[in-house]
């Protein structure tokens with residue numbers, strides 16, 4: 001009988017997007033040693049990315065309700081460079097400069113359109129605590145000059161707002177303003193499959 005936990009939380013989107021994201025992150029984080037992931041979700045990105053970048057350690061985190069699921073993925077994949085999840089709620093546990101000084105990279109996927117905009121701003125304010133040269137990678141859908149990049153993203157926006165009014169696809173320009181205020185400059189805006197972006201920033 002298999003020891004694999006087949007009832008653990010599962011995201012098909014993560015299965016679909018993990019390889020294209022990895023193709024970017026392997027260069028972005030080539031010289032980085034410690035990555036903090038905010039909003040790890042199921043943990044599928046962490047257990048896929050980290051073993052392919054075995055020069056670094058990948059710290060998972062999420063709200064308390066997702067900690068168990070992430071642990072179940074770590075147990076099954078038996079990866080050595082993924083650290084068990086920290087409970088981090090940006091609304092409650094942020095900024096955390098003492099924690100952040102341990103990391104030279106930060107990754108977050110599909111969180112900016114889930115967190116309320118004030119929480120997204122708080123997230124960026126906290127990033128002021130990262131050291132010069134640190135890299136920030138943000139994956140997800142964004143609008144440009146108020147325009148959706150596709151009809152499917154516009155439909156997604158309606159679906160998000162029907163769930164929670166504070167959710168919504170963010171304007172790239174507003175994200176860039178917050179990142180710049182926290183000392184990050186944009187290195188590259190990657191167009192990704194399924195009308196997503198992967199934004200790569202570096203701390204000045």
Ligand SMILES: C[S@@+](CC[C@H](N)C(=O)[O-])C[C@H]1O[C@@H](n2cnc3c(N)ncnc32)[C@H](O)[C@@H]1O
Nearest residue numbers: 039040041063088089090091109110111114115
């Ligand atoms: C759409 S899921 C994305 C999960 C995963 N990163 C992925 O791409 O599949 C959004 C994640 O953001 C997390 N999240 C929501 N609000 C948060 C907050 N205030 N602080 C930290 N994480 C939060 C959720 O718990 C969830 O795991």
